[in-house]
Amino acid sequence: MAARTSNGLSYGVGRWSGGSVAFLGLSLMFVLLGIYAYSQQAIHGEVVTGLRNIGLMGGATWGLYVAFLVYFMGVSFAGITISAIVRLFDLKVLKPITRIAELMTIIALILGALTIMSDVGKPLRAILYLPLYGRPMSPFFGTFTIVISGYFFASLVYFYLNGRKDAAICAEQATGALKGFYQFWAAGYKDTPLERRRHEQSTFWLAVALLPLLVVATSTLGAVFGLQGGRPGWHSALQAPGFVILGGVSGIGHLIILAALFRVFTSETDKISMEVFKWLGNILMVLILLYTYFMVVEWLTVSYASSSHEGKISMALLSGRYAGVFWLSVVALLVPAVLLFTQFAQGKYTIGVAVLSGVLVNVAAIGKRYLIVVPSQTHGTLLPYGTGQYTPSWVEVSVILGLLGLGAFLYILFVKVFPIMEVADAGKGEM
Amino acid sequence: MARLGMVINLDKCTGCRACMVACKVENNTPQGSFWMHVFRFEEDEYPRTKTWFMPRPCMHCDNAPCVKVCPVGARFKQENGLVATDSDRCIGCRYCEVACPYGVNNFNWQDPTKGQYLDWRGPEAQKATQGASPPYANPDLQAGYGKGKRKIAGGGHSKGVIEKCTFCPQLVEKGKLPACADECPTFAIQFGDLDDLMSDVSRTLQNNENFRLLEEAGTKPRVYYVGGTPPNSKVREIEKVDAKIKGRA
Amino acid sequence: MRKIWTLSLIIVGFALQAVSYLYWAAPLGTPTNPSFSNPVVPFAAGYFVLGVMLVFISAVVYELMPEEK
Numbered sequence: 001m002a003a004r005t006s007n008g009l010s011y012g013v014g015r016w017s018g019g020s021v022a023f024l025g026l027s028l029m030f031v032l033l034g035i036y037a038y039s040q041q042a043i044h045g046e047v048v049t050g051l052r053n054i055g056l057m058g059g060a061t062w063g064l065y066v067a068f069l070v071y072f073m074g075v076s077f078a079g080i081t082i083s084a085i086v087r088l089f090d091l092k093v094l095k096p097i098t099r100i101a102e103l104m105t106i107i108a109l110i111l112g113a114l115t116i117m118s119d120v121g122k123p124l125r126a127i128l129y130l131p132l133y134g135r136p137m138s139p140f141f142g143t144f145t146i147v148i149s150g151y152f153f154a155s156l157v158y159f160y161l162n163g164r165k166d167a168a169i170c171a172e173q174a175t176g177a178l179k180g181f182y183q184f185w186a187a188g189y190k191d192t193p194l195e196r197r198r199h200e201q202s203t204f205w206l207a208v209a210l211l212p213l214l215v216v217a218t219s220t221l222g223a224v225f226g227l228q229g230g231r232p233g234w235h236s237a238l239q240a241p242g243f244v245i246l247g248g249v250s251g252i253g254h255l256i257i258l259a260a261l262f263r264v265f266t267s268e269t270d271k272i273s274m275e276v277f278k279w280l281g282n283i284l285m286v287l288i289l290l291y292t293y294f295m296v297v298e299w300l301t302v303s304y305a306s307s308s309h310e311g312k313i314s315m316a317l318l319s320g321r322y323a324g325v326f327w328l329s330v331v332a333l334l335v336p337a338v339l340l341f342t343q344f345a346q347g348k349y350t351i352g353v354a355v356l357s358g359v360l361v362n363v364a365a366i367g368k369r370y371l372i373v374v375p376s377q378t379h380g381t382l383l384p385y386g387t388g389q390y391t392p393s394w395v396e397v398s399v400i401l402g403l404l405g406l407g408a409f410l411y412i413l414f415v416k417v418f419p420i421m422e423v424a425d426a427g428k429g430e431m
Numbered sequence: 432m433a434r435l436g437m438v439i440n441l442d443k444c445t446g447c448r449a450c451m452v453a454c455k456v457e458n459n460t461p462q463g464s465f466w467m468h469v470f471r472f473e474e475d476e477y478p479r480t481k482t483w484f485m486p487r488p489c490m491h492c493d494n495a496p497c498v499k500v501c502p503v504g505a506r507f508k509q510e511n512g513l514v515a516t517d518s519d520r521c522i523g524c525r526y527c528e529v530a531c532p533y534g535v536n537n538f539n540w541q542d543p544t545k546g547q548y549l550d551w552r553g554p555e556a557q558k559a560t561q562g563a564s565p566p567y568a569n570p571d572l573q574a575g576y577g578k579g580k581r582k583i584a585g586g587g588h589s590k591g592v593i594e595k596c597t598f599c600p601q602l603v604e605k606g607k608l609p610a611c612a613d614e615c616p617t618f619a620i621q622f623g624d625l626d627d628l629m630s631d632v633s634r635t636l637q638n639n640e641n642f643r644l645l646e647e648a649g650t651k652p653r654v655y656y657v658g659g660t661p662p663n664s665k666v667r668e669i670e671k672v673d674a675k676i677k678g679r680a
Numbered sequence: 681m682r683k684i685w686t687l688s689l690i691i692v693g694f695a696l697q698a699v700s701y702l703y704w705a706a707p708l709g710t711p712t713n714p715s716f717s718n719p720v721v722p723f724a725a726g727y728f729v730l731g732v733m734l735v736f737i738s739a740v741v742y743e744l745m746p747e748e749k
Contacts, residue, residue, distance in 0.1 A: 045541035045590040047678040055534025056465055056674045061525045121523015121538065121591025126503075129522055133503040134725025135706040135717065140502035140526060141725065149729035150736075157736045161743055187744050195743075202739045209735070229648055230496050230532030308664050382532045382645055383487070384472070384668050494710055504706055504717030578714050 011266050011419045013170070014178060020412060027409040034402010037395045038118060046121065050393040058388035060377040064396040065119035067370040068403070070221060071250065072112035073147065074243065074365060077218050078251020079105030080155045083162075084207035084214075093279055096271035096421050097259050102159045103420070104251070104258060107410050109152045111403050118399050139227055142220030151217045158206050161199065164189040166423045178417060185418075218244045225372065232309035233376035238298055245291045249333075250365035252284045256358035260351055262420060271421060277354040284357060285340035288333060295330075309380055316379045321389070322371060329367030332360040433624040435512045435598065435653070437612070438632045438641070439486050442658030443619035446471060446484035450611035450620060454488075456567050457599060457610035460586040461546040463676040464537035466596035467611050471670040472662060482669070483659060486620065488611065489514065489535040489596035490644065490652030497527035497536070505592075512653055513598045515576075515583035521592040528593060532648045536595045541678055543587030569601070576600040598622070625653070682745040689738035696731030700724045 012020070040048050052059025079101040086094045117123040134141050167185035174182055189195060219240035225231070226239030256277065263272040302314050317326045336357030343349050378388035414420075446469060454460070454467040470485040491514045497506050498514060505520035506527050516527075528536035544552065544564045551557070551564040560566040572585025577600060584601040586594040599609035603622075607613065612620040623630035628637075632655075635641075639657035646652075704724035707716055719725070 044678050045539070047541040047546075047676060052540070052676075053463075053534075053537055053674070054528060056468060056537075056672050057463060057676070058671075058674075061528045061538060119524070121525070121593075122521070125520075126522040126524070129503045129520060131726035131729060132723050133520065133706075133717075133719060134728075135502060135504050135719075136701050136725075137706065137708050137711075137716075138500045138502040138526070140500070140524065141705075144502070145725060145729050145732070149732045153733050154736045157739055161739065164743075194747075198743055202742045206736070206739050224526075228496065228500075228530050230530055230650075377529065381534050382648070383534060384470070384662055384666050385534060386668050386671050493712075498711045498716070501717070504719075507714050507717035508711045510713045 011268075011415070011421060011423075013416060013419055014174070016416065020416065024409060024412055027405040027412070030401050030405025031409060032402075034399045034405065037398030037402065041118070041395050041399070048393060048395045050391045050396060052388075052390070054377045054388065055381055055383070055385040058378070058386065060374045060388065060390035062119075062373050062377065063390050064370070064392040064400060065115055067366070067373045068400050069112050069115040069119070070243070070369045070373070071366055072108045072115060072403075073218065073221055074247030074249075074369070075251045075254050075362075076105040076108035076112065076151075076155075077214055077244065077247035078249075078255060079103075079108070080151075080158065080210060081214055081248070082252070082255065083158070084210045087203055087207040088211075091279075093273075093275045096268070097255065097262075097276060099159075099162065099420055099422065100258050100262060101255055102155060102162065103411065103414060104254060105155050106152070106159060107407050108251075109147070109155065110410070111407050113148060113152075114403055114406070115400075118403075139220060139224040142217070143224060146213070146220060147217045150213050154206070154210055154213060158203065158210065160185070161203060161206070163418065164199075165191060166419055169423050170419065181417070215244055218247050230382065231376045232307060232380045232382065233313040234372075234380075236298070238294060239372075242291070242294050242298075245287060245294060246365055246368060248287045249284065249291055249361050252280055252287060253336075253358035253361035253365070256280050256284065256354045257362075260355045260358075263351075266421065268421065274349060274351070277351050278349045281340050281349060281354040281357065282344055284354075284361065285337060285344060288337045288340070288361065292333065292337065309382060313375050313379045316375050316387075317371060320379075321387075322375050325367045326371055329364040329371065332364035332367065336360045432510045433512075434626040435603070435623070436491075436625040436632055437488065437598070437609075437654045438621045438635045439654065439656050440617075440619045440621070440635070440658045441483060441485060441656055443617040444469070444484045444486060445617060445619075447616065449614045449616060450486055453610040453614035454596070457569060457602070458585045458597070459543075459565060459567070459569055459572060460537070460594070461539065461541075461543040462548050463546070463674040464539075464586060464594065465672065465674060466535070466537065466586065466594070468672065470662075470668055472666045473669045474663075474666045485656070485659075485662065486611070487533065487535070487644070488654060489598070490533055490650065490654045491596075491598060493651035493653065494649060496530040496532065496650060500526045500530045502526065509577050513577075513600060513603070515581070515597060515600065516592075516594055517581040517583055518588040518592045518594065519582045523591040523593065525593060532645050532650060533652075536593050537586070538593045539587065539590045540676060542590045545678075546587070546676060571601040574601070576604055682742065682747060685745060686738045686742040689734050689741060693731045693734030693736075693738065696734065697728055700727040700731060 051061055051063050054061055082101045083098040086098050120126045130144050164186050167182045168189040171179055171182035171186050222240035222243035225234040226236055228234045259272050259276055302310050316322050339353050340357055343353050374390055378390055448469050451465060451467045451469055460466055467488050472483055474481045491512055495514050498508050503520055503522055505517045508514050525538055547565050551560055575581055576583050584597060602609055608622050612622040621631045621635055623632040625632055627633060635657055636655055641655045641657045642661050643652045643655055704721035705719050
């Protein structure tokens, strides 16, 4: 049975403890910092960032914003994928965290959209002109249409349909303002066998449709980079699948952290059991090993036979300007691999190892995204312009912090108005 | 329809940079934005060193990566071959900039009226310039050119949009030469219809061995070079342009 | 009735995607003239997005629409 609070609702819904208000306040402060930083950018132009033209200005024109755009899209990939896989293959052990995962996807996509809007020079024009003039030949077309409309909308639909049952339960129990919200969400859901069967069918097919859509959407994002012949280091067939895998790595890592947090906050050690972390840890281990394979293949190809331009970028990564970020990312990826494999081989799992791995792989993912975006611009000019450099300015860092704060803010806000896990009624058959 | 192209004679180029200045004045590009750039190269090691200059405008490629990737069609190929940027449509995503193998794109990182070489907004300057910023502001740049009369001429239109060498449609449509070709004191830069066998560009190409930059990239550039060889891996740029900009409030 | 609506939405959604991507939006291929930069029908990309959304709305219709008695 879900722990009920004094207002009869589960999982702390509607109950504002001192801690949650403080956390909301803290994340709001970051949001305000981000808004202030963005206002400086809106007033003065992107000259306040560390971005500069490639070549003559010796800079990178895509920097922290684009790196985080890709990072957020990657994180979002894993959430709904886990949820869809749980649905398709009836993975009961992971069922309790599906809503956590789906919400992670939705919020990460919102953050991704806001990141790209922070990066373009004319965001208001972009909002109107992309649907008006959008050209399918451009890889960005796939990103904003399939990702925004397909992926985001599909995730919202999936999330909505999966929440109707709990909304109906909450509508019965709630009083006051939230009651109307729950009734709207539930849309007259009655837990009859017929409705349940319909729900099973619709979510099955949604999950079936979502998985290839997600792979296409994330691959399109990889293609933004992979199809550019003019940028050594980017032009590779491995970009698209690499993005998918690294997205899975960072997303599962993030999910582990969220699951651990909710295990503590809801005290639901039965639902968010050790089994959940064992499974997530093992999936993460497999994905890290898969991504390591991609990295090794890439490195072997470049070191055996590469153009002088790709060689220059490799040197910058291995021993030059980007060596710090590169080796940090490699270590942050391999340490979790070793830890997770050790616990897998010994059969002794701990939540601590899973959470540490989750944090480290996200550090690695951010580093790796940065290394994909920036060095090919500063060290990858095909004409002999000389080496450039890029350092993010306080504006970029603050906008990103603001976005992360917004993500935390939205997440906690949602958790306080809707149960973050399924409100199981004892005795009713569950999927 | 004319198939416009450019031929640059590396033997005749003296590195005077008149083309860079002419381009800047004609097109009102802001601080740090150089559409035409003249490389100064040093090749090989002593005692075999050789230095030479290479002007590099936009290549106006027939298979332009920048045109292919523009999400809203602000960067487009005209029928006469010129690759143009519609500053009214550009959303400032800078995808064309990362896609270009030649690095010819310049983004307006700040308001162009603030990003000039001198601050023309002060009252003293305003008295002299009657409010024009820059004082050599070219009124032809505000008009529309090409099919559809799109705003494709000139630079420094607004912050947040990208720009690059346009082959001066404001001059070419009137039958004149682009500013760089017009100003070059040694006639190293020639411009004309590649399909017209009697034009300067065609005759130069017929009579000289020529190359194009980064032909292996498959971009099919429209700028040909005679009187030299392409820059190879032994080439270094020795007059690095310090195109730094700092925000001006 | 419910199933007809669901199926229709899916078919219309995919058809809208195909038509807007292949015919209404800017043409695919190596750009040789300005027509490669303009959509044939304005908001073609918007229609594509609408098509994708319609396909997924069919799931909502399938679940929410009451069965006719």
